[in-house]
Every structure is written in structure tokens, then in C-alpha cells.
Amino acid sequence: MHQGTYTTAGSGYFQLTLNGLLTQPIIIQGAPDEARPVIQNPNTSPDAQNILNIQGSNFMLKHLAFTKGSRGIRVGPAATFNAIFDDLYVYDTATTAFAANDAGNEYYNITLRNTEIKISNTFGGGCVYFGCVNDLCRMRDSLLEHNYCHDTNGPVGGFRPGFQVKPGSYNVMIRNNACYRVSGPCILVYDDYNRGRNFIVGNYAIQSGTGDFGIQCTSGVTIANNVIFSANLAGIGVTQNSVYPAVGYIRNVTISHNTVYMSAADACLRLNGATHSNILIANNVFYCGNQPAITAVTNLASYQIYNNAINGPVSASGIQPDGTFNIEYNAFFDPNKMNLYPAVKSPLINAGINLDSQPVAHDFNGKTRSNAKPTVGAY
Numbered sequence: 001m002h003q004g005t006y007t008t009a010g011s012g013y014f015q016l017t018l019n020g021l022l023t024q025p026i027i028i029q030g031a032p033d034e035a036r037p038v039i040q041n042p043n044t045s046p047d048a049q050n051i052l053n054i055q056g057s058n059f060m061l062k063h064l065a066f067t068k069g070s071r072g073i074r075v076g077p078a079a080t081f082n083a084i085f086d087d088l089y090v091y092d093t094a095t096t097a098f099a100a101n102d103a104g105n106e107y108y109n110i111t112l113r114n115t116e117i118k119i120s121n122t123f124g125g126g127c128v129y130f131g132c133v134n135d136l137c138r139m140r141d142s143l144l145e146h147n148y149c150h151d152t153n154g155p156v157g158g159f160r161p162g163f164q165v166k167p168g169s170y171n172v173m174i175r176n177n178a179c180y181r182v183s184g185p186c187i188l189v190y191d192d193y194n195r196g197r198n199f200i201v202g203n204y205a206i207q208s209g210t211g212d213f214g215i216q217c218t219s220g221v222t223i224a225n226n227v228i229f230s231a232n233l234a235g236i237g238v239t240q241n242s243v244y245p246a247v248g249y250i251r252n253v254t255i256s257h258n259t260v261y262m263s264a265a266d267a268c269l270r271l272n273g274a275t276h277s278n279i280l281i282a283n284n285v286f287y288c289g290n291q292p293a294i295t296a297v298t299n300l301a302s303y304q305i306y307n308n309a310i311n312g313p314v315s316a317s318g319i320q321p322d323g324t325f326n327i328e329y330n331a332f333f334d335p336n337k338m339n340l341y342p343a344v345k346s347p348l349i350n351a352g353i354n355l356d357s358q359p360v361a362h363d364f365n366g367k368t369r370s371n372a373k374p375t376v377g378a379y
Contacts, residue, residue, distance in 0.1 A: 001064070003034040008041045013049040013069065020058035022082065030063035036089055041069030046094050046123050050074045058082045065089040066097075072117075075100035081108045088115040095125040101166070103136040110142040119152045119160070126152055126161040126184060133242070135168030135193060143173045150180040162186040162208060167242040170195035170220065179208035185216040186228075190242045192220025197252065201225050202364055202378075206338065213237035213270070214260070219244065222254040225364045225378045228261070229338055234270035234295075235260030235286070238279075251277035257352075257360045257369075259285040259340050259377040261332075267292035267315065271300070280304040283352035283360075285340075285377035287327065288312035294319070307353040309376045325351070341379050348376040 008014055020026035030036045041051045051069040054061070055078040065088065066072040072090040075083070080100070090097040097117045100107045107130070117127040127149035130139040144163055152160040161184030165172050170192040179186035186208035189198045202225045205214045214231035215223060218241050228235040236258065240250055250273060260268040268286035274296070286293040286308060293310035301318030309327045331348055333341040342348040352374035363369045364378040 001028070001037040002031045003037055005038045005040060008049070008051065008069070013041065014039070014052045016052065016054045016056075017078070018054065018056040018059035020056075022058055025082075026059040028059070028061050028064070036063055036065040038065045038067060040067045044068040044092065044094050046070060048094060051093070053077065055080045056083070060084040060086060061088065062086045063088075065091070066093070067091050068093065070094050071099050072097040073099070075107065075110065076102035076105060078102075079105040079107060080110065083109070084111045084113070085115065086111070086113050090115065091118040093119060093125060094123045096129045097125065097127050099129040100139060101129050101132050101137060103132055105137040107137070107139045108141045110139065111145075112147060113143065113145045114147070116148045118150055124160060126159065126164060127182075128163045129166075130164065130172065131166030131169035133166060139165060139169040139172055140195070141171045143175070144177060145173070145175040147177045148180075149177065149182055149186070153181055153183045160184045161188045161212075164188045165190065165198055167191045167218075167244070168193045168195070170198060172198045174198070174200045174203065176202045178204045178206075180206045182208040183211050185213045188216045189218070189221050191218045191244045192252075193244045194220065194247070196220070197222055203227075205229065205231065207231075216241075217253060218242060219250050220252045222256075222358070223258060224254070224256050224360050225362070226258045227340060227364060227378050228258065229340070230262050230264065231266075232264045233266040235263055235268045237270040238272065238274045239270075240273035249277060250274045251279070253278070254280045254358055255282075255284060256280065256355060256358065257283045257363070257374070257376075257378055259364075259379070261285070261287050261335060261340055263288050263291045265291070267295035268312065269294045271296035271298070271316070274298065280358065281308060282306040282355060283308065283374060283376050285309045285327070285348065286312070287331075293324070307351060307376060309348055309351070340377070342375060342377065350375060352376045
């Protein structure tokens with residue numbers, strides 16, 4: 001497609017069903033060396049139609065822009081798999097920019113990458129919505145990487161998270177994304193229903209969770225190498241939200257090598273209703289100043305909590321003596337410029353514990369991490 005503006009007819013939407021082959025996928029892309037073609041709905045309101053409904057298998061959308069309408073891209077209504085969405089710009093939609101959430105569907109091998117999403121309007125809407133409430137549909141074996149979600153704040157209603165993966169979805173990798181000025185959590189992952197962990201790795205959240213957590217999870221998740229700067233509520237929150245009904249408790253959560261810096265109104269790490277069923281919290285930085293570094297309503301004596309650097313009070317009981325150590329402002333290179341890299345001779349350097357069972361082989365910058373004496377935090 002050549003550059004220009006393409007508008008849906010009336011208040012309608014474009015509907016595409018694409019079924020390519022693995023060896024011959026269908027590719028729709030903007031022309032090389034031209035600006036992205038802009039595909040738009042003429043209306044912007046919650047009751048407007050979407051811009052694009054797309055379904056099928058073995059296809060790619062690349063180098064396109066979408067604006068206005070209700071949702072930007074709806075993956076469906078039929079089940080869809082082996083699909084790549086690359087180098088898109090979705091902006092100023094009325095509700096969620098990119099959604100795969102039609103009841104009864106199982107989506108798999110879906111990739112969204114290198115995409116910018118901005119939703120600065122008066123209605124509710126987040127950046128990405130995978131899966132359905134109560135496991136009515138699910139996303140599995142899929143990837144969100146190198147995406148930028150920003151400015152989902154708005155004056156009226158709406159939860160407005162960045163990247164959301166609903167209960168029952170599993171083996172979704174959320175990697176190397178960035179959030180800025182996102183009202184809901186930058187990343188929100190619910191319970192995997194014991195099907196296979198989801199992964200939140202190497203993401204950067206600045207002023208995300210302006211009304212909520214930076215990263216929020218329930219069960220079946222690994223959270224590693226993330227940098228979370230100035231969330232409103234907890235930088236990382238483990239909450240008993242939409243727990244798998246057949247089990248009924250939080251389990252299988254690893255939080256390791258994250259750097260959480262400051263919270264406006266909560267702790268850096270909040271554990272709400274978490275049990276000690278395979279919970280590992282190690283080698284993190286929780287720097288919260290006057291706010292609690294860690295808060296929990298249950299005793300943490302049976303948790304695996306090791307070598308976490310903290311600044312701020314601890315509002316939790318039962319943490320073992322080697323679970324935390326105190327640091328000061330000079331542990332970082334320059335927090336005033338949002339540079340949380342360890343300073344020269346920082347107490348974070350080589351202060352971590354060996355995690356043979358769940359090693360984090362590389363740091364936030366992609367550099368090889370020592371497993372014998374890892375540096376605490378994301379770097």
C-alpha cells in the first residue's frame with residue numbers, strides 16, 4: 001500500500017480473512033521508503049465500529065497506521081494463528097488499540113512487535129488486550145516485543161492498561177516493551193490456569209500505573225529484568241485477582257532481577273494474599289524512600305526471598321535475614337536523570353544469589369550476567 005489516508009465506508013470497518021501457507025504467507029505492508037499508509041474510521045467514539053477486523057492464519061501486517069474508530073485492530077472474530085503484526089502505529093482510538101478477545105477462540109503464535117500505540121482521548125482504552133475474562137477465550141504461545149505504549153491517560157472512565165493478558169492464557173512472552181504515562185498497569189497478567197508460565201522480561205515502565213501498579217500479576221508468571229520508575233501504586237503487585245477457581249490460591253511466581261524505583265502512594269513490592277506455593281523473590285532492587293520497600297498481609301517466613309536491595313521501611317513479617325539488605329541513593333549512577341545503572345563500587349555489584357534453578361542469563365541491556373555473583377537489580 002502506498003502512503004495516503006484510507007477511510008472505511010460510512011461507520012463500517014474493513015474485514016479481512018487471510019489464509020496463507022507457512023512457506024507462502026500473505027503479507028500486507030506499506031510501501032518501502034514511504035510514510036505509513038493511514039487507515040481510519042471516520043468516527044471516534046466507543047460505539048463506533050473498529051477500524052480493522054482480521055482473522056485467519058499465516059499472514060503479516062507491516063508498516064501501517066490505524067486511527068479513530070472504536071478498536072484499532074480486532075484479531076477475529078474467528079480463531080487466528082501464525083500471524084505477525086510488525087511496525088504499526090495505532091493512535092487515538094476510542095477503546096483498546098489491539099485486541100484478540102472473542103469468546104470461544106484459542107489464539108496462538110501471534111506476534112505484535114515494533115509497534116507504537118498512543119491513546120490520548122476522552123474514552124477508556126488500553127494498548128493491548130489478549131484473552132478473555134474467566135478463560136472464555138485464551139492466547140497461548142505468543143509474543144509481545146519492542147512495543148511502545150504511551151499516553152493512555154484520559155479524563156473519563158476506563159481502566160487503560162498497557163499490555164493485558166487475561167486468565168487462562170499461557171506461554172505469552174512480554175519482552176522489551178516500554179510504557180510511559182499509562183493509567184492502568186504497564187503490564188497486567190492474570191492466572192495461567194497451570195497451563196504454562198507467562199513471562200514479563202526486560203520491560204521499561206516510566207510513570208506507568210499513574211492510577212495503578214507498574215506491573216501486576218496473579219499466578220504462573222516470571223517477572224525478570226524489568227525497570228519500573230515512579231508508579232503510583234506498587235511497582236510490582238502480586239494480587240489475588242481472577243485466580244484459577246480449581247486451585248484458589250496464588251502460586252508459581254518468580255520475581256528476580258528487577259529494579260523498582262519509587263512509588264507515589266504504595267510499596268515498591270506488594271504481596272496481596274500470596275501463599276508460599278513456589279514463590280521466589282530474589283536479586284531485586286526495591287527503592288521506595290518514605291514508602292514501604294515491601295508490604296504484605298501474610299507472614300513471609302516460608303517464602304523464598306533472597307538478596308533484595310531495599311530502601312524504605314518493610315511492612316511485612318517473616319523475611320529471613322538474608323532476604324534483604326539496605327542501600328542508599330548513591331547505589332545508582334544518576335536517578336535524577338532516570339539512570340538506575342549501578343554506580344562505581346555500588347553495593348549492588350556482585351551482591352546477588354546464584355539462581356541455578358531459574359537463572360537470568362542476561363541483564364536489561366542484553367549483557368551476559370554472572371550466575372555465580374550476579375549484580376542485584378535489572379542491570
